[in-house]
Amino acid sequence: MSKVTRQSASAIPPSDKAAALALTPVSRETEARLDRYVDLLLEWQAKTNLVAPSTLPDLWTRHISDSLQLLALAPNAKVWADFGSGGGFPGVVLACALAGISGATVHLVERNAKKGAFLREALRVTNSHGTVHLADIGDTVDSSLGKVDCVTARALAPLHQLIGFAEPLVKQGAKALFLKGQDVELELTEATKYWNISPRLHSSRTGGHGWIVELDHIERRNQSAPAHGAEA
Numbered sequence: 001m002s003k004v005t006r007q008s009a010s011a012i013p014p015s016d017k018a019a020a021l022a023l024t025p026v027s028r029e030t031e032a033r034l035d036r037y038v039d040l041l042l043e044w045q046a047k048t049n050l051v052a053p054s055t056l057p058d059l060w061t062r063h064i065s066d067s068l069q070l071l072a073l074a075p076n077a078k079v080w081a082d083f084g085s086g087g088g089f090p091g092v093v094l095a096c097a098l099a100g101i102s103g104a105t106v107h108l109v110e111r112n113a114k115k116g117a118f119l120r121e122a123l124r125v126t127n128s129h130g131t132v133h134l135a136d137i138g139d140t141v142d143s144s145l146g147k148v149d150c151v152t153a154r155a156l157a158p159l160h161q162l163i164g165f166a167e168p169l170v171k172q173g174a175k176a177l178f179l180k181g182q183d184v185e186l187e188l189t190e191a192t193k194y195w196n197i198s199p200r201l202h203s204s205r206t207g208g209h210g211w212i213v214e215l216d217h218i219e220r221r222n223q224s225a226p227a228h229g230a231e232a
């Protein structure tokens, strides 16, 4: 008998999925892919902590809608890079939503081997286009990704570090979209010590105190700006 106990799908009330799809509607094909992703995530959650267990009842609103809302902020982006993808938010959700679009793909950068294996399996079972880079972001961003239209990160690092990670891609024309919490103003204040940026702030469509920081331009303020996200 398998040691892995599958988390019950009933841990997620149907009303949460309905609320999520009302907030961030998707095609029937995308919904089917997301259903497969959720099933896989619940199966793996028993052996690998992919999301905080307390957030499982709100999986669709808290994690899936949170990820899907980024699409409206970069409607023409086809090549995405998600830093620190973990259990696949937002990267795998974006890959599911973009799967029907010719040329669309998502680079998922994750250094944890177990999570990397999960991300590969998630792309496989959802038949979505993407590449898992099992590596540190700092070692990947210059050499492996190529031209990217949009770079994302959620729950990875303080904003000034994320900006350091994303700088090479934004300098080549990418837009950055970072999902942030209620301390966004403090993080922006810290970030502007190191970086010249003109951020656009969008309040999260999923409620709570979430924000999305949008950046189209990043310039080092001085030589002490942290490179590739290293601590200042």
Ligand SMILES: C[S@@+](CC[C@H](N)C(=O)[O-])C[C@H]1O[C@@H](n2cnc3c(N)ncnc32)[C@H](O)[C@@H]1O
Residues within 6 Å of the ligand: 050, 083, 084, 085, 086, 087, 088, 089, 090, 109, 110, 111, 112, 115, 135, 136, 137, 138, 153, 154, 155, 156
């Ligand atoms: C708190 S989790 C967030 C996962 C996901 N983005 C989410 O919002 O659910 C942060 C993830 O980033 C990964 N990570 C942290 N620093 C990294 C780095 N320098 N390079 C690659 N992955 C990193 C960790 O292994 C972890 O899976």
